[in-house]
Amino acid sequence: MAENIAITWRRIPERYRLAGTQCTTCKTKFFPPRKFCTACRRKGKIESFSFSGKGKIYSFSGVHSAPAGLELEIPYVLAIVHLAEGPKVTAQIVDCTEDAVKIDAPVEFVFRKIRSDDPEGLIHYGYKFRLVK
Amino acid sequence: MTSSTGIVGFGACVPTFRIKAEEIARVWGEEPDRIIKGLGVKEKSVPGLDEDAASLAVEAARNSLSVANIEPSKLGAVYVGSESHPYAVKPTATIVAEAIGATPEVMAADLEFACKAGTAGIQIGMGLVASNMVEYALAIGTDTSQGRPGDALEYTASAGAAAFVIGRQKEQILAKLDATYSFTTDTPDFWRRQHAEFPSHGGRFTGEPAYFRHVMGATQGLFEKTGMTAADFDYFVFHQPNGKFPLEVAKKMGLDVEKVKPGLLTPMIGNTYSGASPLGLCAVLDIAKPGQRILLTSFGSGAGSDSFAIEATDVLPAARERAPHKLAWYMEHKKYLDYGLYVKHRRKLKSL
Numbered sequence: 067m068a069e070n071i072a073i074t075w076r077r078i079p080e081r082y083r084l085a086g087t088q089c090t091t092c093k094t095k096f097f098p099p100r101k102f103c104t105a106c107r108r109k110g111k112i113e114s115f116s117f118s119g120k121g122k123i124y125s126f127s128g129v130h131s132a133p134a135g136l137e138l139e140i141p142y143v144l145a146i147v148h149l150a151e152g153p154k155v156t157a158q159i160v161d162c163t164e165d166a167v168k169i170d171a172p173v174e175f176v177f178r179k180i181r182s183d184d185p186e187g188l189i190h191y192g193y194k195f196r197l198v199k
Numbered sequence: 200m201t202s203s204t205g206i207v208g209f210g211a212c213v214p215t216f217r218i219k220a221e222e223i224a225r226v227w228g229e230e231p232d233r234i235i236k237g238l239g240v241k242e243k244s245v246p247g248l249d250e251d252a253a254s255l256a257v258e259a260a261r262n263s264l265s266v267a268n269i270e271p272s273k274l275g276a277v278y279v280g281s282e283s284h285p286y287a288v289k290p291t292a293t294i295v296a297e298a299i300g301a302t303p304e305v306m307a308a309d310l311e312f313a314c315k316a317g318t319a320g321i322q323i324g325m326g327l328v329a330s331n332m333v334e335y336a337l338a339i340g341t342d343t344s345q346g347r348p349g350d351a352l353e354y355t356a357s358a359g360a361a362a363f364v365i366g367r368q369k370e371q372i373l374a375k376l377d378a379t380y381s382f383t384t385d386t387p388d389f390w391r392r393q394h395a396e397f398p399s400h401g402g403r404f405t406g407e408p409a410y411f412r413h414v415m416g417a418t419q420g421l422f423e424k425t426g427m428t429a430a431d432f433d434y435f436v437f438h439q440p441n442g443k444f445p446l447e448v449a450k451k452m453g454l455d456v457e458k459v460k461p462g463l464l465t466p467m468i469g470n471t472y473s474g475a476s477p478l479g480l481c482a483v484l485d486i487a488k489p490g491q492r493i494l495l496t497s498f499g500s501g502a503g504s505d506s507f508a509i510e511a512t513d514v515l516p517a518a519r520e521r522a523p524h525k526l527a528w529y530m531e532h533k534k535y536l537d538y539g540l541y542v543k544h545r546r547k548l549k550s551l
Contacts, residue, residue: 176254
């Protein structure tokens with residue numbers, strides 16, 4: 067199923083380069099980006115923030131039954147990555163099998179193809195992570 | 200053309216997956232030794248299922264920006280050369296520029312000239328930087344090339360990317376781009392028609408009238424224009440469609456073969472097309488000492504060659520250590536595929 071073009075386009079900065087936000091009052095980092103600080107409320111001041119792409123595996127799971135469009139990629143690893151700056155993101159761990167992944171293992175951002183709306187649709191790109199070796 | 204510009208950042212990317220020439224030969228009933236010796240290729244890189252020319256370009260570009268140590272927003276131009284752009288219509292350069300944070304104040308376009316679109320981008324970058332139209336330009340050669348199953352190209356057509364940031368600030372230049380010279384004719388040695396999945400080629404015709412004439416023509420032309428000779432260079436990087444052609448060029452031109460080997464990657468990763476001679480340059484920049492001179496000559500079918508006289512500076516040794524991953528890292532980290540998985544990775548079955 068093809069994702070709406072406007073939704074894809076709006077998310078390009080966060081998907082392509084982990085562009086998030088931070089509250090300059092309490093220094094909390096947000097990913098995906100928030101326009102409002104949930105801690106400081108109206109005292110919060112939000113500005114854009116680029117994440118380094120470094121993180122650790124918080125939890126992970128091997129996917130053996132893929133959603134439509136990702137059938138060729140099974141078995142693949144899906145993980146919750148704890149970014150060095152705080153937030154957690156769910157993303158695929160590339161170029162490895164489930165047995166190579168461990169909780170707390172360091173990972174780094176990679177830019178990969180997320181899915182393509184075949185055969186004539188859009189190609190969606192975004193963040194995934196790779197084990198740091 | 201002589202120039203006051205130089206490389207201020209460079210970066211590489213090669214996928215993790217490999218297939219051995221022996222494994223491809225097994226499927227097609229060829230003698231592995233004959234193939235390995237005949238082409239001079241032991242194995243080649245294969246892109247992951249979620250990799251394409253755009254994703255490889257982004258990773259190479261990110262590495263090059265770390266070496267350059269500049270804000271991506273200072274890039275005034277992004278040119279991406281490839282013969283496997285993911286879209287027929289929609290630029291790869293916009294994807295790359297957006298992913299590295301160079302948008303929106305940036306010139307961007309895709310280039311195509313078979314295997315030499317990357318060096319064509321370097322020349323455009325040199326022109327824009329030298330004329331003060333931009334502060335920095337990013338030129339990338341990237342490909343996930345295709346070989347028809349069973350064709351000789353299947354043993355070599357591989358994937359990889361190399362990116363170069365070109366600038367003019369003397370204290371940032373890690374390798375001076377002293378001069379460039381191009382040699383171009385209309386020579387139909389290799390092509391792919393619109394909507395065709397695999398390229399066609401002229402077999403032996405791709406050698407003498409195509410590769411050798413242009414590579415040697417451009418290299419000789421650079422010598423004549425600059426007054427330099429082979430003795431002035433410490434390394435030679437030639438386009439490398441296989442492991443043998445670059446060494447044959449050295450023999451034909453009377454060059455020291457040992458000066459060609461450090462930049463010859465095809466035996467280990469195959470022919471990365473637009474990434475091929477640019478990746479060879481990355482390999483040499485990773486070992487070159489300040490003051491050493493490098494001659495780079497690309498080749499693109501159709502056909503043309505771009506030659507460059509490059510000189511490493513004192514900035515190089517410290518700058519190259521800033522790369523998150525050097526080329527050697529990508530060369531070392533590899534996972535082998537058998538032919539069945541390779542077919543899946545390259546979607547060579549109609550049903551994939």
